[in-house]
Amino acid sequence: MSEILVLVEHVEGQVKKVTLELLTLARSLGAPSAVWAGAGYSPDARAKLAEYGAEKVYVADSADIGDYVVAPKAELLARLVSEKSPAAVLVAATAEAKEIAGRLAIKIDSGVLTDVVGVQDGMVAEQPIFGGGVNVRSRVTKGTPIVAVRPNSTPIEAATGAGAEEQVSVTLSDAAKAARIVERVKEAKGARPELTEAAIVVSGGRGVGSAENFAIIEKLADSLGAAVGASRAATDVGWYPHQFQIGQTGKTVSPQLYIAAGISGAIQHRAGMQTAKTIVAINKDAEAPIFELADFGVVGDLNQVVPQLTDEVTKRK
Amino acid sequence: MNIVVCVKQVPDTATERKLRSDDKTLDRDAADGVINELCEYAVEEALRLKEAHGGEVTVLTMGPDRAADTIRKALAMGADKAVHLVDDALHGSDALGTSYALAQTLKKIGFDLVVLGSESTDARTGVLAAMLAERLGVPQLTFANKVEVNKEAIAVQRVTDYGYDRVEATLPAVVSVVEKINEPRYPSFKGIMAAKKKPVEKLGVADAGIDASQVGLANSWSEVADFATAPPRASGTIVKDEGDGGVKTADFLASKKFV
Ligand SMILES: Cc1cc2nc3c(=O)[nH]c(=O)nc-3n(C[C@H](O)[C@H](O)[C@H](O)COP(=O)(O)OP(=O)(O)OC[C@H]3O[C@@H](n4cnc5c(N)ncnc54)[C@H](O)[C@@H]3O)c2cc1C
Ligand SMILES: Nc1ncnc2c1ncn2[C@@H]1O[C@H](COP(=O)(O)O)[C@@H](O)[C@H]1O
Numbered sequence: 198m199s200e201i202l203v204l205v206e207h208v209e210g211q212v213k214k215v216t217l218e219l220l221t222l223a224r225s226l227g228a229p230s231a232v233w234a235g236a237g238y239s240p241d242a243r244a245k246l247a248e249y250g251a252e253k254v255y256v257a258d259s260a261d262i263g264d265y266v267v268a269p270k271a272e273l274l275a276r277l278v279s280e281k282s283p284a285a286v287l288v289a290a291t292a293e294a295k296e297i298a299g300r301l302a303i304k305i306d307s308g309v310l311t312d313v314v315g316v317q318d319g320m321v322a323e324q325p326i327f328g329g330g331v332n333v334r335s336r337v338t339k340g341t342p343i344v345a346v347r348p349n350s351t352p353i354e355a356a357t358g359a360g361a362e363e364q365v366s367v368t369l370s371d372a373a374k375a376a377r378i379v380e381r382v383k384e385a386k387g388a389r390p391e392l393t394e395a396a397i398v399v400s401g402g403r404g405v406g407s408a409e410n411f412a413i414i415e416k417l418a419d420s421l422g423a424a425v426g427a428s429r430a431a432t433d434v435g436w437y438p439h440q441f442q443i444g445q446t447g448k449t450v451s452p453q454l455y456i457a458a459g460i461s462g463a464i465q466h467r468a469g470m471q472t473a474k475t476i477v478a479i480n481k482d483a484e485a486p487i488f489e490l491a492d493f494g495v496v497g498d499l500n501q502v503v504p505q506l507t508d509e510v511t512k513r514k
Numbered sequence: 515m516n517i518v519v520c521v522k523q524v525p526d527t528a529t530e531r532k533l534r535s536d537d538k539t540l541d542r543d544a545a546d547g548v549i550n551e552l553c554e555y556a557v558e559e560a561l562r563l564k565e566a567h568g569g570e571v572t573v574l575t576m577g578p579d580r581a582a583d584t585i586r587k588a589l590a591m592g593a594d595k596a597v598h599l600v601d602d603a604l605h606g607s608d609a610l611g612t613s614y615a616l617a618q619t620l621k622k623i624g625f626d627l628v629v630l631g632s633e634s635t636d637a638r639t640g641v642l643a644a645m646l647a648e649r650l651g652v653p654q655l656t657f658a659n660k661v662e663v664n665k666e667a668i669a670v671q672r673v674t675d676y677g678y679d680r681v682e683a684t685l686p687a688v689v690s691v692v693e694k695i696n697e698p699r700y701p702s703f704k705g706i707m708a709a710k711k712k713p714v715e716k717l718g719v720a721d722a723g724i725d726a727s728q729v730g731l732a733n734s735w736s737e738v739a740d741f742a743t744a745p746p747r748a749s750g751t752i753v754k755d756e757g758d759g760g761v762k763t764a765d766f767l768a769s770k771k772f773v
Binding site: 267268293297298304306310311321329333338339372376381384391397440445447449453454465468471488489490503510513 | 527528530531532533551552608609610613632633635636638639640641642643644645647648649651652653654655656657659671672673674675676677678679680681682683687692693694734735736737738739740741742743744747748749750751752753754755757758759760761762763764766767768770772773
């Protein structure tokens, strides 16, 4: 079976869920080979990748791969593509991995498809465009297909692979070392899952009323193990940090469940969330456009509904 | 400092956006063309850098004739001049083709710093700046919410999932900016009048040193097989809160096995 390279997303040595989704998807296309780039590799990580079907695990865990912006990982993948001739390269459709895919595409002179939600026989990829209004099926016509797959688009399924480890030593070119990361600043966000990866997202908008009142959104999120998002109206006034903004100029999320509280549902907001599987809206205005998308909606004051929902969820756990 | 800011015209998201049924490319006539919002932040950042360090800001746009409106808008904000890459051969270029065409043009016109938006609202690929850095062989400083230049040195804050990375490099370089890096200025009346007299150089494929076999729909690295309007979402259950809205929502979540 042809080899499919999967770039592993990891944080503090832990394999992220999106990688397990990619491995699951890769199994339907060929034999998955996981590519670990950067520090933090461990036998546990290998075991996790094998559990989800990695036949091979290429490990390039020298620290300097993580010291420069994007280019080293593209260089590593380009080298593996030329050595192993895989049938495709899969990466997560995160901001950074899409950039890796972009640079890789140029290095290996191959087409790249971004924000893909499914791949079928013949490497035909499904992509929602225009904020989910149109579904496109596309394919790469030159080179080795590079496909950036959106988190949460493939349900994960374990199926043991051999997980044969192969160390890859890399000597980075000077070009790959042009933009050096001199400091990584971590802003506290508690134990919440990452926004683009989260299975559940709870978002607040202008209706939340203040920065302090976002606490009720956070409490609901924590009761569900969810990430917190915000509309632009809420980030513009500084009630919630910009990196949590969802929409056209913020993040795109496709969670299993999206709860919008005090958000009207403007087209630019929808562009970032309307591919969510299930949508719940809480808004005091029965005419708010968000209700057109909602699978379930409550017309009411979020200050009443949200805390009551949090209590109920906690009670029923 | 010679700053080039890449600006794209996109269909207004407030109107209905479509693909053409004939060649499956973006239907640019179906919607009003506007400046891609993140490109306004790019123009603003370029202008601020010029104001702080001196030099010149050139707008670079690849797009059909009507993209001239978008160029005027950037000039009205205060950019000094523009290069409009326009040629039928470019129609339908994908990200690889676009990045190639822009890179060739940039090599021709020269630059110390290239500034882009981090994403466009139509393609939303968010890969162009990285591709340009790769093609031009210069440092990639993307997703910046802060840019500082000091002679040859450049530093940015690159937004990450966990906060930001501080990234350093030397010029020439490619930067892309995120929303909220600044507050784009509105063109003043004087700016709008002045923009009409600013030079806009139109370049075709041959003028810019672009190999026509690397651009355009037929030479793209990917193709659209087919497309369809997404089916509308099935209408949901909407209830009025009568003191039990939270309980009812919990019931719904339980029925879907979220709790
Ligand atoms: C180029 C461009 C790009 C944009 N990009 C984005 C983007 O990325 N993301 C984004 O979100 N927006 C974006 N916008 C802005 C977008 O158009 C809307 O202005 C924004 O989404 C509105 O946010 P909101 O729904 O929180 O606020 P509003 O539209 O003001 O809605 C607030 C809602 O809260 C309800 N409400 C008020 N009080 C309560 C209460 N106590 N209980 C329950 N409900 C209550 C109201 O009924 C109302 O429906 C963009 C706009 C433009 C022009
Ligand atoms: N045709 C174009 N002409 C000039 N700049 C462009 C063009 N296409 C994309 N860009 C730049 O690339 C950025 C990101 O676009 P994209 O990668 O298409 O999401 C935009 O904000 C622009 O700065």
